[in-house]
Amino acid sequence: MGHKLGFDNEKYIELQSANIEKRIERFSKLYVEFGGKLFDDYHASRVLPGFEPDSKIKMLLSMKDRVEMMIVINADDIEKNKIRGDLGITYSQDMFRLIDAFQEVGLYVGSVVITRYMKQPAAQKLRKQLEKNGINVAYHYPIQNYPNDIELILSKDGFGKNEYIKTSKEIVVITAPGPGSGKMATCLSQMYHDYTNNIKAGYAKFETFPIWNISLNHPVNLAYEAATADLNDVNMIDPFHLEAYNEIAVNYNRDVEAFPVLNNLLRKITGKTIYKSPTDMGVNMVGFCISDDKVCQDAAKKEIVRRYYKELTSLRKDESNEETVAKLEMIMAKAGIDKNYRNVVEEAEKVHKKTDEPAVAIELASGKMITGKTSKLMGASSACLLNCLKEIAGIPDINLLSQNIIEPVQKLKTDYLKGHNPRLHTDEVLIALAIESITSDVCRMALDALPQLENCEAHSTVILSEVDRRTFAKLGVRLTESPVYQTKRLYHR
Numbered sequence: 001m002g003h004k005l006g007f008d009n010e011k012y013i014e015l016q017s018a019n020i021e022k023r024i025e026r027f028s029k030l031y032v033e034f035g036g037k038l039f040d041d042y043h044a045s046r047v048l049p050g051f052e053p054d055s056k057i058k059m060l061l062s063m064k065d066r067v068e069m070m071i072v073i074n075a076d077d078i079e080k081n082k083i084r085g086d087l088g089i090t091y092s093q094d095m096f097r098l099i100d101a102f103q104e105v106g107l108y109v110g111s112v113v114i115t116r117y118m119k120q121p122a123a124q125k126l127r128k129q130l131e132k133n134g135i136n137v138a139y140h141y142p143i144q145n146y147p148n149d150i151e152l153i154l155s156k157d158g159f160g161k162n163e164y165i166k167t168s169k170e171i172v173v174i175t176a177p178g179p180g181s182g183k184m185a186t187c188l189s190q191m192y193h194d195y196t197n198n199i200k201a202g203y204a205k206f207e208t209f210p211i212w213n214i215s216l217n218h219p220v221n222l223a224y225e226a227a228t229a230d231l232n233d234v235n236m237i238d239p240f241h242l243e244a245y246n247e248i249a250v251n252y253n254r255d256v257e258a259f260p261v262l263n264n265l266l267r268k269i270t271g272k273t274i275y276k277s278p279t280d281m282g283v284n285m286v287g288f289c290i291s292d293d294k295v296c297q298d299a300a301k302k303e304i305v306r307r308y309y310k311e312l313t314s315l316r317k318d319e320s321n322e323e324t325v326a327k328l329e330m331i332m333a334k335a336g337i338d339k340n341y342r343n344v345v346e347e348a349e350k351v352h353k354k355t356d357e358p359a360v361a362i363e364l365a366s367g368k369m370i371t372g373k374t375s376k377l378m379g380a381s382s383a384c385l386l387n388c389l390k391e392i393a394g395i396p397d398i399n400l401l402s403q404n405i406i407e408p409v410q411k412l413k414t415d416y417l418k419g420h421n422p423r424l425h426t427d428e429v430l431i432a433l434a435i436e437s438i439t440s441d442v443c444r445m446a447l448d449a450l451p452q453l454e455n456c457e458a459h460s461t462v463i464l465s466e467v468d469r470r471t472f473a474k475l476g477v478r479l480t481e482s483p484v485y486q487t488k489r490l491y492h493r
Helices: 008-026 042-047 054-059 075-079 091-104 119-133 181-198 219-227 239-245 253-270 293-316 322-336 343-355 380-393 403-416 425-438 441-448 466-475
Strands: 031-032 067-075 106-113 136-139 171-175 201-206 235-236 250-252 359-363 369-373 457-460 479-483
Touching: 008 031, 008 054, 008 239, 031 042, 031 181, 042 181, 042 219, 042 293, 067 075, 067 091, 067 181, 075 091, 075 106, 075 119, 075 369, 091 106, 091 239, 106 119, 106 181, 119 136, 119 171, 119 441, 171 181, 181 201, 181 253, 201 253, 219 235, 219 293, 235 253, 239 253, 250 253, 253 457, 293 322, 293 479, 343 359, 369 380, 380 441, 380 457, 403 425, 425 441, 425 466
Parallel strands: 031 171, 031 201, 067 106, 067 171, 106 136, 457 479
Antiparallel strands: 235 250, 359 369, 359 457
């Protein structure tokens, strides 16, 4: 029995592509600002089971001969070596990753725009690096009192000062390594230059969340608020859409607040009113592709709880604040759930109370709950992982790993590598299992069961080591941790 699906991915690609086509018909060139992640939208795939993380790319590939990619990066983010939290790499590194990934699938990368450029040395170095590799680069400069001083913005000292990229395709996709990169301003600046060159360009947003045509407090929309809790984004009814069409549509505060100014800028650039509301700007057919609302509601509620535990753990590490945690508690209350909505939390806590040692629980796709406790040989994560593989593969409750394998690894860790913890971490257990699988059919069966852990819920009663957390992430296991350290040391590796 696999995980239930609640979203029709094929229908989504079809509808979204058709709606982008409709927008292109109105202009000779269309700048499409892509919100969220292009290649790896795992948030969407978690709250809409059936949504594939690379759906947006598949949609672009269906019209790739007409598409060029423009990647935007903020010069301050380059200078500060800003890190993308989910991948653990800098925005600059992620930009190179994106260029490689686009080119590998056959999408044309036309250019990179470095925004808010003020002669930052790191930005200059990056430009040289990109140009050496055949990528066009443009500098865009800060504009005083942007976006309110329209006269200055639409002058030679505003957008006119920015370097203009001549684009060759009719659809220009504007994307970035993360928020705050300046995608919107880049679209407007390019349009300003296009119109001075008699190119009738248009603008649209490719949105996923919030979903405009489901209710404001639908768990999927609340999960988006939870994902952006630290940014103070709030979902709200779009007042402009309500007034223009007498239709309720959900949008979020930043787009609603920016709309009058943005719309004015678009009108001044193009000479006409293109949109009546911020919802009009977005191309978002997600809501029409939910095939099982109950499944999506459940998935979104679980995501809200996961976000809450993630924030509690960050707070324990002094990487978050009480206000963000309080906001997530309020979102849980709106969704009518509490921190125990996911059954794995209670199961892990039961084992912890019984053994007085850290414990881990994983809920398999079948609904069966598997737990792991701490022992002299291995940590709770490793024990739980092996127990899951035995259950999935139908292996009796035997020791998969022999002492002949475990003991040399422990000796290596403590005697030669001067470690204090002889217990095997998850990555070490999997390597040992792979070695044993050469001569053991049972171990090979266990190893072959690994892909079935993807999308399973898991909880640890303590904050895990980085290596265990990373292993679960690579396996696609949806992990949360109680905000407690296993030891009372001040330094935790």
